[in-house]
Amino acid sequence: xxxxxxxxxxxxxxxxxxxxxxNWLSPAGYAKQxxxxxxxxxxxxxxxxxxxxxxxxxxxxxxxxxxxxxxxPAAALVSTGLAALVGGLAGYLxxxxxxxxxxxxxxxxxLPWLFLLITVRALMPLNVSPLVSVLITFFILGxxxxxxxxxxxSTSADNLRNCDFVxxxxxxxxxxxxxxxxxxxxxxxxxxxxxxWISIPVFILAEANLGILGLGVAEPxxxxxxxxxxxxxxxxxxxxxxxxxxxxxxxxxxxxxQLLLSDEEVAA
Amino acid sequence: MSWNSSLGRxxxxxxxxxxxxxxxVLLGGLLSATLVRMAPGFDSDERxxxxxxxxxxxxxxxxxxxxxxxVLSFYLHYLRGAIHGDxxxxxxxxxxxxxxxxxxxxxxxxxxxxxxxLAWMLALSLAFSICLWRRPAFEVFGIIISGAxxxxxxxxxxxFSVVLDAPGYLAIAxxxxxxxxxxxxxxxxxxxxxxxxxxxxxxGLSEVRILAWHxxxxxxxxxxxxxxxxxxxxxxxxIPVEALCGLPGIGQLAWQAALSRDLPLLVNLxxxxxxxxxxxxxxxxxxxxxxxxxxxx
Numbered sequence: 297x298x299x300x301x302x303x304x305x306x307x308x309x310x311x312x313x314x315x316x317x318x319n320w321l322s323p324a325g326y327a328k329q330x331x332x333x334x335x336x337x338x339x340x341x342x343x344x345x346x347x348x349x350x351x352x353x354x355x356x357x358x359x360x361x362x363x364x365x366x367x368x369p370a371a372a373l374v375s376t377g378l379a380a381l382v383g384g385l386a387g388y389l390x391x392x393x394x395x396x397x398x399x400x401x402x403x404x405x406x407l408p409w410l411f412l413l414i415t416v417r418a419l420m421p422l423n424v425s426p427l428v429s430v431l432i433t434f435f436i437l438g439x440x441x442x443x444x445x446x447x448x449x450s451t452s453a454d455n456l457r458n459c460d461f462v463x464x465x466x467x468x469x470x471x472x473x474x475x476x477x478x479x480x481x482x483x484x485x486x487x488x489x490x491x492x493w494i495s496i497p498v499f500i501l502a503e504a505n506l507g508i509l510g511l512g513v514a515e516p517x518x519x520x521x522x523x524x525x526x527x528x529x530x531x532x533x534x535x536x537x538x539x540x541x542x543x544x545x546x547x548x549x550x551x552x553x554q555l556l557l558s559d560e561e562v563a564a
Numbered sequence: 565m566s567w568n569s570s571l572g573r574x575x576x577x578x579x580x581x582x583x584x585x586x587x588x589v590l591l592g593g594l595l596s597a598t599l600v601r602m603a604p605g606f607d608s609d610e611r612x613x614x615x616x617x618x619x620x621x622x623x624x625x626x627x628x629x630x631x632x633x634x635v636l637s638f639y640l641h642y643l644r645g646a647i648h649g650d651x652x653x654x655x656x657x658x659x660x661x662x663x664x665x666x667x668x669x670x671x672x673x674x675x676x677x678x679x680x681x682l683a684w685m686l687a688l689s690l691a692f693s694i695c696l697w698r699r700p701a702f703e704v705f706g707i708i709i710s711g712a713x714x715x716x717x718x719x720x721x722x723x724f725s726v727v728l729d730a731p732g733y734l735a736i737a738x739x740x741x742x743x744x745x746x747x748x749x750x751x752x753x754x755x756x757x758x759x760x761x762x763x764x765x766x767x768g769l770s771e772v773r774i775l776a777w778h779x780x781x782x783x784x785x786x787x788x789x790x791x792x793x794x795x796x797x798x799x800x801x802x803i804p805v806e807a808l809c810g811l812p813g814i815g816q817l818a819w820q821a822a823l824s825r826d827l828p829l830l831v832n833l834x835x836x837x838x839x840x841x842x843x844x845x846x847x848x849x850x851x852x853x854x855x856x857x858x859x860x861x
Contacts (some may be wrong), residue, residue, distance in 0.1 A: 351668060403586070403588050403591060403592055403595075405797070406588070406796065406838060406841045406842050406845060407592070407837060407838055408796050408797065408799045408800030408803075408837060408841065409799040409800055409802070410718065410801070411799065411800050411803060411818060411833075411834075411837055414803060414818060414819065415818070415822065415833070415834055418821065418823070418825050418827075418830060419821065419825075419827070419830075437833075449584045458686050462846060474623060479641065496805070501717050501718075504717040504719065504720070505717045505718055505804060508717065508719035508720065508723070508804065509719060509803070509804060509806070509807060509808075509819060509822075511823070514634035524719070524720055525722065526715065528723060528808070529721050530723070530726070530727055534726070543716075546715070546717070547712070547715045547716060550714070550715035550847050551711060551715050552767070554711055554714065554715065561610040
């Protein structure tokens with residue numbers, strides 16, 4: 297592991313640790329309003345100032361980071377699982393199944409990602425509790441983000457289908473789901489891991505976009521998307537620079553993820 | 565003879581592509597119609613809660629939605645209307661969908677078109693500079709600038725363009741630029757690393773000749789394919805850019821439809837965007853196919 301990747305790993309772990317320690321670092325919580333100090337500048341009491349309704353921005357950044365960093369991998373797990381199911385199985389079965397799966401993934405991939413996201417998000421109820429909105433947002437990300445991974449996995453599984461060890465297993469009488477689960481799926485693991493890690497930053501960015509457009513996590517629950525929505529009222533970068541803190545944190549984490557993913561993993 | 569046969573091959577490919585596009589658009593429309601039908605709250609109409617309406621009026625309202633209960637009949641009804649130029653009426657805006665599209669398509673075409681042009685110019689100039697001069701400073705600059713724009717959400721770039729009073733197409737260009745740059749840089753570096761290009765350089769061929777005769781034929785087809793894909797990326801980027809910069813285009817319409825759960829409008833927009841992206845990708849594919857016979861000849 298080179299120095300840049302080590303540093304990125306440390307940064308991601310540190311940010312995760314800080315967000316998990318939010319209860320101790322900011323006991324007031326993300327929803328507590330300091331009504332006497334709305335839009336307060338950064339101070340010793342409020343490290344990143346307060347928002348329009350007097351909530352501590354530092355606390356919201358910590359809790360928002362926790363939500364985004366915990367649920368993006370969960371969504372990546374859902375999408376990778378779906379991709380393994382659709383792409384892996386189609387590649388393993390081959391023939392018409394592979395062609396059908398590829399046509400379906402092509403249809404999915406031909407739609408602009410953000411367009412698809414806002415369309416499906418709009419189909420879900422918008423006036424729901426904050427917790428349900430978090431689950432809906434990340435579940436949709438997981439549900440819609442499988443197509444690119446499925447395309448890669450179907451090619452890998454298709455290549456594996458005609459490998460010597462699979463042919464030998466088939467000749468020895470192993471067929472159907474057992475052959476897929478025992479011989480094909482374990483050999484798809486490296487591609488699955490790569491697709492899982494690649495999906496995480498994609499989902500973090502997608503949630504941020506949805507949040508800014510008002511289609512993400514509902515108030516008062518914070519996420520990087522809802523925190524970045526505050527930038528909408530920004531007049532200049534010099535005025536209240538602490539409002540840029542969530543964006544800087546997002547860029548740092550995203551850069552770390554980019555450095556963590558090697559070229560080979562991205563190519564896979 | 566060979567010209568006729570290659571023309572026939574292209575025509576066959578074009579016909580096949582158009583048939584595939586028609587099938588995929590119909591499938592996409594059916595899929596979105598099914599999703600719309602299954603969406604919670606599809607049956608309800610806020611007007612039914614109006615206390616000033618009589619029981620008969622409420623019944624009439626309910627009957628007006630009766631035809632939408634079955635997905636297939638709802639979709640067939642929509643298709644029949646679409647053939648006659650009737651795309652339905654937007655629930656939220658109370659206007660015919662075709663009027664809304666007619667009013668807004670120019671804005672989207674302009675900002676997506678100019679944005680794409682700018683993104684390609686930026687990305688290709690940087691990628692060619694790196695490949696031709698091979699200075700580490702260019703490489704580092706490319707990595708930092710493309711990495712930075714890849715890490716910033718599209719909606720934040722749109723917000724920044726509002727703060728800095730920059731045009732919307734610039735935000736689209738900066739959203740699409742890193743994707744084009746990274747892919748084209750890799751393609752060009754791979755092409756420039758081929759042995760016959762090293763041999764051509766050793767024989768003293770000019771860089772322009774090498775580029776035109778040896779690099780572009782290798783990297784060109786994949787770049788054309790990338791051009792098709794970037795149309796889809798730019799269309800996606802138009803949603804936050806138009807929504808946050810207040811530009812009245814198709815992207816803003818999609819955002820408004822999503823916020824107000826204007827489901828009939830969303831079905832139309834899904835079909836339209838699917839059609840445009842499929843046409844862009846298929847156009848790129850046909851262009852690649854048209855270039856191939858000349859290479860072989």
